[in-house]
Amino acid sequence: MRDGSAFLPAGLSGAGKTTIAGLARPDVTLLSDEVSCVRPQAGAYWAFGTPFAGELARADANVAAPVAALYLLAQGPQTRVEPVAPAQTARALLRHILFFAPDAELVRLVFQSACEFLRQVPVFQLEFAPTPAVWEVIR
Numbered sequence: 001m002r003d004g005s006a007f008l009p010a011g012l013s014g015a016g017k018t019t020i021a022g023l024a025r026p027d028v029t030l031l032s033d034e035v036s037c038v039r040p041q042a043g044a045y046w047a048f049g050t051p052f053a054g055e056l057a058r059a060d061a062n063v064a065a066p067v068a069a070l071y072l073l074a075q076g077p078q079t080r081v082e083p084v085a086p087a088q089t090a091r092a093l094l095r096h097i098l099f100f101a102p103d104a105e106l107v108r109l110v111f112q113s114a115c116e117f118l119r120q121v122p123v124f125q126l127e128f129a130p131t132p133a134v135w136e137v138i139r
Contacts, residue, residue, distance in 0.1 A: 006031060006047035006065040007138050008038070009126070010096040011073035016128065020073065023132045029063060035098065038067060038117070045117055069122050071138065076127035081137050084123040090114060092123065 009017050021030055031049035038047050048064040072084060072092050084092060090111075099110050128134040 003027075004065055005068035006036075007068055008036060008047060008070045009073050010070060010093070012095065015073040016075045016130065017073060019075070019130050020128070020134060023130065023134060025132060025135050028135065031063065031065075040116070045121055067121050068139075069124055071124050071126040074125065074127045075130065077129060079126075079128040079131070079134050079137055082125045082127075084125055086118075089118045089123045093118060 009020050011017055024030055031047055035050050036047045037050055038045055045067045046064050047067050049062050070093065071081075093114050094111070097110065097114060101107070126134075126137070
């Protein structure tokens with residue numbers, strides 16, 4: 001969380017979620033270094049911290065904030081941000097949703113929720129070199 005807004009990093013194992021969390025500057029409040037909960041509230045999507053700790057094993061703040069953006073992570077030689085084409089966002093987002101129920105109706109509802117989220121929250125590809133400067137482009 002930064003400036004009252006949540007910025008969600010997403011990526012498969014090794015993409016850099018823990019790296020980004022570890023590089024967080026003092027003005028950044030981590031909701032979690034492992035799993036965040038996202039839900040609609042008051043006409044926006046909000047991210048909530050969870051008690052799940054990852055590799056950093058930090059006891060982070062029990063806070064919530066409106067989601068300003070979703071960043072799909074990729075480590076690289078430079079740091080840059082590019083918008084993700086709308087046609088690619090649903091597929092990209094669904095890879096990062098924890099959901100295990102085989103019920104067809106629940107699957108439909110999760111997909112519908114993901115599509116609603118994407119109508120309201122911008123999605124970016126964040127290629128980054130693992131330096132604290134990555135937080136200068138997360139806004």
